[in-house]
Amino acid sequence: MATISDVSKRAGVSRSTVSRVVAGNGYVSSEKRRAIELAIAELGYRPNAMAQALRSNRSNVIGAVMVDIGTPYFANIVYGVQRSIRPAGKSLMVSSGYADQDQEARAIIELVDRSCDGLVLYLERPMRADAVEILRKARIPVVSIGHDHCPLSGGKVLLDNFEGARAAMRYLLEQGHRKIVYLSGDLGIGDAIDRLNGVEAGLAEFGLSLDDIEISSGLFHENFGYAAGRNLLKRRRDFTAVFAGADVIAAGLYMALGEAGLSVPDDVSVIGFDDGYHAQFMAPPLTTIRQKPDRLGDLAAEHLLTLLADPETGPLQSLVQTQLVVRSSVAVHPPEVEVV
Template sequence: MATMKDIAKLAGVSTSTVSHVINKTRFVSDEIADRVNQAAKSLNYTPSALARSLKMNRTRTFGMLVTTSTNPFFGEVVKGVERSCFQQGYNLILCNTEGDDQRMQSSINTLLERRVDGLILMCPTLAGEHIDAFDRFPDVPVVVMDWGAMHFTCDKIQDNSLSGGYLATQHLIQSGHRQIGCVTGPLNRNQALMRYQGYQKAMQDAGLEIKPEWVIESNFESDGGYAAYQQLHAQETLPSAVFVCNDMMAMGLINAATNQGVDIPEQLSVIGYDDIYIAKYMTPSLTTIHQPKYRLGTAAVEALLNRLKNQPGEPQVVHLEPELVVRDSVRAYQDRA
């Protein structure tokens, strides 16, 4: 295997000059750079990524932890992270925690010991956790997708879930609905709580009653939405509309309602949250709140790169705003708007 010394001999330059050309660490004239590059090519020289990382104290690798879920929302965020890493010349190591705290701690330790340049964490169980590994690697920047209060230093990428919950409920109200239910995610999670509080605020601002029997806490998964409809169906009356706090639960709820012969949206209007890719292909296509999932991923990478360039400073919070996407799952009562 060819070395820099071999290239230097063939090109008639010093080994340090070869290093500067290959690592682009100092200006070298075009004529000499061409000689070095031609010599490297003829010798089939391949730079050692390990040697370069040791020299530069950078591995050009980021680690990312995600929680297992059937929700394609996570995959769409990861896509944004992966593409952004590729465009910036970084590799990405993706770890799946399977929702297990011990596996999460082990994965964080492994990634830090492999000298990743930064970490992106997308694990709801992190909220309120103390991660011992971060005490041992205080200089590794960490970005967290908003899951609430963190007991370690990190930058955060936040979707404004309070605003999103308000937007969803407001759309139902402006469409003429007055009897509105809500299927929440686990209310011990920050995003689920914020969306629910957005629903509450919109109802209160409109002077509408929130009926406790029409508010159901669920699990952010399709089966949770299916079970939530069964609970609604068991009540004396159904609401005319329901805000379901993510698209996966909305899919499960619509499936259960359809199985019971309930027409969506004529008998029950449904609005979701996330705007996952398949939402527009459902029957009926799902009115929902768009989260900028790809942008969430790219913003996380940008935050790490900014932190690597400017290490000191207070933790930063990047806010991304949700948007309403109107499709066919909400009936509008024009005479009641």
């Protein structure tokens, strides 16, 4: 492997001159700079990142803890973070917390131990006290996405779950539906809590309450949508619409309805939340609430870079809006005819 000494010999300059070019610090004549760049290209020289980190006290690595990087939603957030930090010369190290306090604490501590310059956190549980103290002593900036479970956050990026869920419920009600089922995510998780509050607000606009609909909660997963749909159909068939608290829940519900010989939207209307990559390819295409997880990552990374440049900046906060996307999974329900 080529060394900085090899480059200096090939270019005919001192090691310190090569170091200035590699680090981007100090004046080097254009003639010497060209010679050094040519020597680097010919020899395939790569700077020692660890040595540079020791000299600058910066690793140029950003750490991120997501709920589960194995899912498309959180993978898209990671994509947004990486897209924003790359132009700043930063690399990314990612870990999952699995909505478990101990796993989240372990992920945070591991990233601190690996000398990350700052952290982007998407946590679902209050941060464990020892992890808070380790993070405090590390004195690195932190930006939280979603509900803020880190008392040291200098930046926050929030998704407008409340307005998105209110828009979804309002749309079903505007289409004439009253016998509605809401399949929520885990009601111990911040996003699910906010969406339930939005559902309640949407119902209130029509003089209704949560008592006027059926609510079932579980994981944000296809398996919950499928199991909840099957269980629902065993108990009742009089519902006309389902609001699935995530598109993946809607996908599982579609399967349960199909197995029961029911069609969407002729028999049951379905609306989702997320507008994931598969929503428009479902049969029929899913009406849903669009959010942009990569935008959450973009903004979190931008806030973190700002805090790295100026630690006194803040607190920083951004709110990412949602949007109703109407496709063909919701039908108009005719008014109920009262029997006199």
